[in-house]
Amino acid sequence: MAEREVDRSISQTVKAQLALRDQILSGALRPGERISELQAVETTGASRTPVRMALVRLEEEGLLEAIPSGGFMVKAFSERDISDSIELRGTLEGLAARFAAERGVSARELEPLKECLAAIDELLRQVPISVDAFSSYVALNARFHAQLTELSRSPPLIRQIDRASALPFASPSGFVMAQSALPEAQQILIIAQEHHRVVIDAIENREGARAEAVMREHARLAVRNLRLALRNRTHLDLLPALALIKTATD
Amino acid sequence: MAEREVDRSISQTVKAQLALRDQILSGALRPGERISELQAVETTGASRTPVRMALVRLEEEGLLEAIPSGGFMVKAFSERDISDSIELRGTLEGLAARFAAERGVSARELEPLKECLAAIDELLRQVPISVDAFSSYVALNARFHAQLTELSRSPPLIRQIDRASALPFASPSGFVMAQSALPEAQQILIIAQEHHRVVIDAIENREGARAEAVMREHARLAVRNLRLALRNRTHLDLLPALALIKTATD
DNA sequence: TTCCCCCGTTATGTATACAATCACGACGAT
DNA sequence: ATCGTCGTGATTGTATACATAACGGGGGAA
Numbered sequence: 001m002a003e004r005e006v007d008r009s010i011s012q013t014v015k016a017q018l019a020l021r022d023q024i025l026s027g028a029l030r031p032g033e034r035i036s037e038l039q040a041v042e043t044t045g046a047s048r049t050p051v052r053m054a055l056v057r058l059e060e061e062g063l064l065e066a067i068p069s070g071g072f073m074v075k076a077f078s079e080r081d082i083s084d085s086i087e088l089r090g091t092l093e094g095l096a097a098r099f100a101a102e103r104g105v106s107a108r109e110l111e112p113l114k115e116c117l118a119a120i121d122e123l124l125r126q127v128p129i130s131v132d133a134f135s136s137y138v139a140l141n142a143r144f145h146a147q148l149t150e151l152s153r154s155p156p157l158i159r160q161i162d163r164a165s166a167l168p169f170a171s172p173s174g175f176v177m178a179q180s181a182l183p184e185a186q187q188i189l190i191i192a193q194e195h196h197r198v199v200i201d202a203i204e205n206r207e208g209a210r211a212e213a214v215m216r217e218h219a220r221l222a223v224r225n226l227r228l229a230l231r232n233r234t235h236l237d238l239l240p241a242l243a244l245i246k247t248a249t250d
Numbered sequence: 251m252a253e254r255e256v257d258r259s260i261s262q263t264v265k266a267q268l269a270l271r272d273q274i275l276s277g278a279l280r281p282g283e284r285i286s287e288l289q290a291v292e293t294t295g296a297s298r299t300p301v302r303m304a305l306v307r308l309e310e311e312g313l314l315e316a317i318p319s320g321g322f323m324v325k326a327f328s329e330r331d332i333s334d335s336i337e338l339r340g341t342l343e344g345l346a347a348r349f350a351a352e353r354g355v356s357a358r359e360l361e362p363l364k365e366c367l368a369a370i371d372e373l374l375r376q377v378p379i380s381v382d383a384f385s386s387y388v389a390l391n392a393r394f395h396a397q398l399t400e401l402s403r404s405p406p407l408i409r410q411i412d413r414a415s416a417l418p419f420a421s422p423s424g425f426v427m428a429q430s431a432l433p434e435a436q437q438i439l440i441i442a443q444e445h446h447r448v449v450i451d452a453i454e455n456r457e458g459a460r461a462e463a464v465m466r467e468h469a470r471l472a473v474r475n476l477r478l479a480l481r482n483r484t485h486l487d488l489l490p491a492l493a494l495i496k497t498a499t500d
Numbered sequence: 501t502t503c504c505c506c507c508g509t510t511a512t513g514t515a516t517a518c519a520a521t522c523a524c525g526a527c528g529a530t
Numbered sequence: 531a532t533c534g535t536c537g538t539g540a541t542t543g544t545a546t547a548c549a550t551a552a553c554g555g556g557g558g559a560a
Contacts, residue, residue, distance in 0.1 A: 011514075012514065012515095013513080013514090013515095028528075035472065036541075036542095037541075037542070038474060038540095038541075038542095046514085046515095046541095047514060047515045048514095048515075048516080049514060049515065049516090050297065050301065050513080050515090051512065053302065053306055055465070056306050056307060056310075057306060058277075059535090060306075060307065060311075061310075062406075062409065069521085069522060069542090070521075070522075070541075070542050070543075071542065073321070080404075081405060081406050084349075084404045084407055085404050085406045087345070087403075088342075088345065088406060088407055091341060091342070091345050092338075095337070095341050099334075099501090109555095136259075147328055147451035153336045154330075154331075155331060156312075156334050156335045156338060157329075157334055157440055158330050159312065160338060160410070160414060161411070163410070164410060164523075196278065197341065198552075225514080226452075261542090261543075261544095262543075262544065262545095286511075287511075287512070288510090288511075288512095289550060296544085296545095297545045297546075298512095298542060298544095298545075298546080299543080299544055299545065300543080300544065300545090301545090302512095302513090310547080319512095319551085320511075320512050320513075320551080320552075321511075347560095454522065501560105502534105502559105502560090503558105503559090503560085504557105504558090504559085504560100505550105505556105505557095505558090505559100506543075506555105506556090506557090506558100507555090507556090507557100508553105508554090508556100509553085509554085509555095510551105510552085510553080510554095511550105511551090511552080511553095512548075512549105512550085512551080512559095513548105513549085513550075513551090514531090514547105514548085514550095515546100515547085515548075515549090515550085516545100516547080516548095517544105517545085517546080518543105518544080518545075518546095519542105519543085519544075519545090520532085520541105520542090520543075520544095521539095521540105521541085521543085522539105522540090522541080522542090523536090523538105523539090523540085523545105524537105524538090524539085524540095525536105525537090525538085525539100526535105526536090526537085526538100526553090527534105527535090527536085527537100528533105528534090528536100529532105529533090529534085529535100530532090530533085
C-alpha cells in the first residue's frame, strides 16, 4: 500500500465524510444497507481511522444508524418521517423568526434578506420557470432561510435548525425540487414568496407572533406539496434525497 | 504499558464518552479549556482511538467545540444560551404534544403518564419538600417528559428533542434543581404539575392546539424561574450544569 | 531592551497492526 | 431430513506507531 494517494489539501476525515454523504444521497448506498468500513476505505481513499470518524459524524447527523452488533447502516425514512421533519424545521424557524422580531433587528441586518427576496421575485417573473431558474431559486431560498435563522442571534437555536436541516429532505432544496415537478409549481412558489415577504414585514414591525405563525404556515404548505408530489411520482427522480425513502418492495 | 486495565464489560468508546461527559458537567474541565487527548487517555483508561471517537460524539452533542488549529475545547454558554435552550426544548415538546393529540393515543398509552402524575402529586404533598424528595421529583419529571415525547410517535422529532435535552441545562433536572434553590420552589412545582395535568387532558380530548400551548407555557415558566434563580446565586452550586456557564472574570 | 527568527517539544491527524466478536456454513447426531 | 453445534472467515473494536503541524522558548541582532 505504498502508493496511497494522499490529498493533503483537506483533512482526510472531512474528505471521507463528504464522499460517504454523496454516496448515500446519490443512492449508491441503499437505505438499510450495511456500510463496510473496508469498502468505504477503498471508495474514499482515506484510511480506517478517518473513515470511522466520518461514520460517527454521519450517524450523529442522522444519515446512518448504528447496528447493535457493530458497524453502521444507511438509515431508511418513511414518508411520514419526511413530512414530520419539514414541520419540525418550520416550527424551529418560526421560533427563530419570533426571536428576531422580539429582540429587534436593524435595517442593515434585514438588507441581505430583502436582496434575496428581490432576486427571487426576478426569477418568478419568468413564466413558465426554467430548470436553470429552479436551481437558482433553490440556492436563493436556502440563503433566505439561513439568513433568517441567523437573525434570531441564538446560537443554540441556529445549531438545532442546522441539524434539523441535515435531514436533507427537510431542507428547502428538497421540497422545492419536489415542487418543481408539479404543474402547480409556479403558483406554489408565488405563495411561498408571499410568506417570505410577510415574515420580513412582521420582523420589521416587531410582531413576533405573526412572524412565527407565517413560518409555520410556510412549512405546512411545504408538507402539503410534498404529499402532492409523492402522489404523482413521475418526476421524483429530480429529488436525490428521496433515495433515503424506504420502498415497500425492497 | 503492559498492565492497562481493560474493562471489557462495555465498549471503550462509551466508557470514555461517559467519563468525559462527567468531567465536563462536574466542572473538572472548565468552559473554554482545551481538552488534551493524552490527558483524557489517562483519566478515562481508554486508548486514543476510542477517546477520539468520544470527543467527536461530544462535539456533535454540543458539549465540545472543535478548535480550528486542531483538538477540542469545552464549550462555554451564556445565560441567554441557556434560557433559549429551555424555550427551544419547550417548543419541540409542544409540537410533540400536538402530534400526540392530533394523531390520537390510546388510554393504555397514557397510563404511564398518569402514573408519573400521581407519583409527583404524592411527593408534592410534603410541605416543605425534602431534598430527597427533590431527587425523586427530578427523576419522575424527566420520565414524564420522555414519555410525553414518545407519544408523538415521530422518530425525527423524538431524536431532535433528545438532542435539545443534551444541552444539560435545558433538561428538566437542570431547571428543577435551580427551582429547588428558591423559596418559591413549592409553588413553582405545583404550577408545573398543573401543566402536566392539562397537557394529558388536552391529549385525551384531542385538542392539539391546547396541548401545544401548555407545553410552551411550561417552558416559559422554567425560563422565568431560571432567571430568578440566577439572580439569587446563593444555591446555584446545586446545579452542576452551571459549570458550563462562562463567567466574566475568567 | 526588544523584536524576530529558528529550533525543539508537544499534540494532533493518520495509518496500520492486533484482538475479539459475529456471521455463516459444514458436519454430525438424533 | 432437520436441528444443533463447532469451526472458520470476515469485520469491527482497540491499541499503538508514525508523520506533520502548531506552540513556546531561547538566542541573536538591531
